[in-house]
Amino acid sequence: MRDRVPAVVTAPWSGERVRADFPMLARVTRGNRLAYLDSAATALKPQAMLDAVSDYYRNVSANVARGVHTPSQEATERFEEVRSAAAVFLGASAGEIVFTAGTTASLNLVAQTIGRLRLEGGGAEILVSELEHHSNLVPWQLVAQATNATIRAIPIDDGGDLDLDWLARNRSERTRVVAVCHVSNVLGTVNPIRRIADLAHEVGAVCVVDGAQGAPHLPVDVVALGCDFYAVSVHKLFGPTGLGLLYGRRALLEGMPPWQGGGGMIGSVSIERSTYAPPPARFEAGTPPIAEVYGLGAVLEYLGTWDWEALGHFEDRLVELARSELRALPGVTVFGAPRARVGVVTFGVAGVHPHDVGTALDAGGVCVRAGHHCAQPLMAKLGVASTVRASFGPYSTEGDVVALLAGVRRAQKVFGR
Amino acid sequence: MSDLDDLYQTLILDHNRAPRNFRQIGSPSGHAEGRNPLCGDTFDVWVSVAEGVVTDVAFLGQGCAISKASASMMTTIIKGKSVDEVRRLFERFHQMVTGRAPADDGEKSAVRKSLGCLSAFAGVAAFPIRVKCATLAWHALMKAVDEGAERAKGV
Numbered sequence: 001m002r003d004r005v006p007a008v009v010t011a012p013w014s015g016e017r018v019r020a021d022f023p024m025l026a027r028v029t030r031g032n033r034l035a036y037l038d039s040a041a042t043a044l045k046p047q048a049m050l051d052a053v054s055d056y057y058r059n060v061s062a063n064v065a066r067g068v069h070t071p072s073q074e075a076t077e078r079f080e081e082v083r084s085a086a087a088v089f090l091g092a093s094a095g096e097i098v099f100t101a102g103t104t105a106s107l108n109l110v111a112q113t114i115g116r117l118r119l120e121g122g123g124a125e126i127l128v129s130e131l132e133h134h135s136n137l138v139p140w141q142l143v144a145q146a147t148n149a150t151i152r153a154i155p156i157d158d159g160g161d162l163d164l165d166w167l168a169r170n171r172s173e174r175t176r177v178v179a180v181c182h183v184s185n186v187l188g189t190v191n192p193i194r195r196i197a198d199l200a201h202e203v204g205a206v207c208v209v210d211g212a213q214g215a216p217h218l219p220v221d222v223v224a225l226g227c228d229f230y231a232v233s234v235h236k237l238f239g240p241t242g243l244g245l246l247y248g249r250r251a252l253l254e255g256m257p258p259w260q261g262g263g264g265m266i267g268s269v270s271i272e273r274s275t276y277a278p279p280p281a282r283f284e285a286g287t288p289p290i291a292e293v294y295g296l297g298a299v300l301e302y303l304g305t306w307d308w309e310a311l312g313h314f315e316d317r318l319v320e321l322a323r324s325e326l327r328a329l330p331g332v333t334v335f336g337a338p339r340a341r342v343g344v345v346t347f348g349v350a351g352v353h354p355h356d357v358g359t360a361l362d363a364g365g366v367c368v369r370a371g372h373h374c375a376q377p378l379m380a381k382l383g384v385a386s387t388v389r390a391s392f393g394p395y396s397t398e399g400d401v402v403a404l405l406a407g408v409r410r411a412q413k414v415f416g417r
Numbered sequence: 418m419s420d421l422d423d424l425y426q427t428l429i430l431d432h433n434r435a436p437r438n439f440r441q442i443g444s445p446s447g448h449a450e451g452r453n454p455l456c457g458d459t460f461d462v463w464v465s466v467a468e469g470v471v472t473d474v475a476f477l478g479q480g481c482a483i484s485k486a487s488a489s490m491m492t493t494i495i496k497g498k499s500v501d502e503v504r505r506l507f508e509r510f511h512q513m514v515t516g517r518a519p520a521d522d523g524e525k526s527a528v529r530k531s532l533g534c535l536s537a538f539a540g541v542a543a544f545p546i547r548v549k550c551a552t553l554a555w556h557a558l559m560k561a562v563d564e565g566a567e568r569a570k571g572v
Contacts, residue, residue, distance in 0.1 A: 030420065353481035355456055356425070359544055363421040371456040385457050385479055414425045415482070 013307065013314035015397040021046045021302075022395050032365025035403040040185055040344050040391030041369050043216060043238045045295075052298035053240060056291045063287055065264060075290060082297035083280075089300055090230060090247050091221035098246040098253075098280040099288050103212040104135040106231035106246035107179075109283060110208050111139035113256040118176040118206065119147040125174045127205075129154040129162055130381050131184040131191075134374040136210040140179060154180070156381065160187035160336030167199050175205045182214030182230075186373045186389065187336030188319070188344040190218070197226035206252065212236055216393070217315060217342040219308050222247050234292065239299040243292035246283070253279035260285040311394055312342075318392050319345055322401045329408060335382055344391040346373075349408060352415045354386045360411035361388075366403045424540035424547075425482065428490075433482035438475040438492035445473075447565025451557030453549055456481070460488055462557040466565055471495050471503060476554060483538075483547050488554030490534055500562055507555050510535050514551045516542035 019025045022044045027034055036044060062071035064079045084094040100106045118124065126140045130153045137151075144151050152170065155163045162180070171178070178200035183190050197207040209227040214220060216237050222230050229252075232245040248256075258265055258276050262285030267275030276282045322345045326332050331350035349357050358370030369389045372379045379385060390404055442463035451460045460478035464471060474492045479485075495503045509528055512518055513536065519525050529536040541551045 353485075355458075355481035355547075355550065356483070359424065359547060360421060362544070363419065376457065379457070410421065414421060415430065417425075417427060417430060 011307070011310060013310040013394070015314065015318075015395050019395045019397070021048070023047055023050070025395060029365045029367075030363060032403075033399075035364075035366040035400040037390040037392065037396070037400055037404060038367045038369050039216070039393035039396075040213060040236070040389065042235045042241070043393055044395060045240075046238055046299065046302050048298045048302050049239055049295045053291045053295040056294040060294075064290055065281075078297065079288070079290060079293050082293050082300070085297060085300045086245055087247075089220070089303070090215075090232070090245070091223050092247045093250070095278075095280060096222075096247055096250050096253065098248065098283045099293060100231075100244040100246050100283075101242055101289070102235070102244035103210060103231040103233040104139075104244075106229075106244045107136055107208070107210060108139045108142075109246060109259045110229050110231075110248070111143045112259050113283075114206060114252060115140070115143045115177055115208075116147060117255075117257070119143060119149040122148040123174060124149040124176045125172070126151045126177045126179065127154060127167065127171065127175055127200075128152075129180045129191075130156045130378055131160070131162065131181055131187065131189060132179070132375065132377070133181065133185050133210060133212070134376070135212075136179050136181060136208075137377070140177070149176070153377065156189075156378075160184065160189045160338040160341075162189070162191055162196070164192070164195060164199070167196065171199055171203045171205065173203055175200070175203050177208060178205050179208040179210070181210040181212070182220075182225075183211075183217065183342055184336075184338075184375075184378075185213045185344070186346050186375050186378055186387070187338055188213075188341035188346075189336065189338035190214075190340040190342055193225040193227055197228070201226070213343060217312070228252055234296050234299070237296075237299060238303070240289070240292040240295040243289045243296060248279070250279070253283075256282075258282050258285070262286040264288075306394070315342060315392050315394070315396070318396050318398070318401060319343065321398065322390055322392075322404060325401065325405050326408070329405070329412075331412060332408065335384075335387060344389055346387045346389045348384060348387050349411060352411050354388045356415070357388045357408065357411045360414060361404065361407035364403055364407045364410060366400070366407045368404070420540065420543045424544060426537045426540065428534060428537045429482060429486040432486035432489040436476075436485055436489035438489065439477060440475045441477055442473055442475050445561070445565070446569065447561035447563070449557045449560035449564055451478075451553045451560075453480070453484070453553055455549065458484055458550070458553065460484065460554050460557055462488070462554055462561050464558060464561045464565060466500060466562060469499050469501070471498055471500065474558070476557075480553065481547075481550050483541065483550040484553045487538060487551045490537070491554050491558060494533060494535060495558070500566075503562070504559070506532070506535075507559065510538070510555065511552060514538055514541040514548050515545075518542075 200207040230247040234243040235241040354370040445463035458480035465473040
């Protein structure tokens with residue numbers, strides 16, 4: 001996890017400086033400078049990524065692992081090169097990185113393969129948490145229904161931190177899977193994955209981590225985290241949509257059956273049966289998102305130039321600024337106060353529905369997410385149907401926070417008429 | 418007037434604060450739930466229809482100002498109207514909020530006039546994402562009416 005103590009004084013991060021790399025920030029919306037505070041939904045894309053995708057379609061445009069022609073060989077080489085870079089990014093080895101369609105696909109893959117295997121026989125248990133996004137809950141419900149397993153949720157305390165004592169007390173030999181997010185998409189809670197993974201492993205369960213909100217903010221080292229699976233959405237990591245990463249511990253991947261069948265995942269095929277390729281190819285049926293992988297390659301090179309420690313301090317400062325300024329507004333409630341948090345501020349405005357707040361913000365060029373954030377169990381826990389979420393990225397500025405506050409005041413003014 | 422003031426007209430804010438017919442009907446001829454999965458907003462709409470005429474309509478639930486005010490104003494305007502009239506009204510309302518109103522100014526003002534207080538929702542057209550909010554209760558109403566008619570046929 002990112003070291004939050006500035007041992008060495010580094011140059012402070014400049015959101016303004018990095019903005020030049022993201023062409024989308026030049027656009028105007030409803031006559032206003034764009035204040036993009038929705039990076040937790042999808043992050044903006046750097047020019048280098050756009051160029052890489054375009055380069056693939058213009059100059060390569062070949063399938064991977066199939067052709068003997070030169071463009072196909074180039075594509076295959078680059079594809080595997082990016083896999084290796086993704087492995088370095090997550091602290092894994094290349095054979096442990098599966099390209100998927102996104103975090104949702106990654107989690108469904110895990111649930112339907114090792115999840116199903118481990119849960120079979122009835123009486124087994126899956127532990128999730130009250131913080132989970134629907135994508136780390138519904139896949140487990142599907143496999144639980146098929147295997148007669150039960151699902152229970154690790155509760156959160158008033159601040160929005162997981163109650164790990166509950167986990168320690170409630171895990172048992174029946175617990176086969178512990179599935180939690182690295183970072184909550186609503187409260188920004190940074191979960192202590194190492195501790196959770198240890199608690200899971202002590203009872204023989206696998207630890208599955210939804211890293212969709214973790215990877216864009218925290219350096220990830222899957223070995224240090226100790227988890228068995230870690231899922232990433234590339235579009236939240238400044239890359240193209242439609243591509244995800246799944247880290248899986250090699251020994252576990254080896255023992256997992258395929259999820260989807262098709263070309264590319266086989267050893268040999270007859271009419272009756274097939275043998276399967278070793279991982280990660282076993283889990284990559286069909287033509288993969290090749291252009292998107294090219295895009296990811298450029299993103300990883302770009303991210304490699306970042307000072308993540310400086311970025312961390314920068315984002316934390318903006319999040320804290322937004323939190324304290326919002327709390328100072330009468331009628332505004334900021335949800336959650338977890339011990340460690342990154343990236344987001346979630347709030348409500350008394351007497352104004354989050355959707356109406358969202359529209360008032362949009363009218364001023366401010367993009368936020370308003371709704372249940374695909375986390376309805378957490379909304380129920382917070383006692384609301386929906387909230388407003390502002391989320392931050394490397395290109396965020398104090399000006400974005402100012403625009404946010406002005407928008408909230410505008411909503412209050414309109415609804416105070 | 419800004420887009421925002423145009424959207425949140427005083428009439429809409431008033432219906433949002435004090436929704437009319439915000440209750441349940443004991444033995445309705447039809448009932449349906451309208452749910453917007455995007456935001457989780459939900460309304461229940463109950464309707465009583467006698468001889469093709471809406472005799473009572475009411476709703477309960479939670480939602481944004483646009484959806485709640487739209488539901489409220491819908492209940493005030495359709496009572497006493499025939500089901501056919503209600504359908505035509507919804508069609509015109511839908512055209513207005515989706516920005517498909519007639520280009521001809523004279524025709525436009527005639528449509529606005531026929532929509533009465535519902536024309537307060539004209540500002541929704543500038544915020545396409547909010548069309549679902551404005552029409553949520555209407556869709557539920559139509560479902561409730563159809564469900565009632567089906568049930569009547571079945572009896």
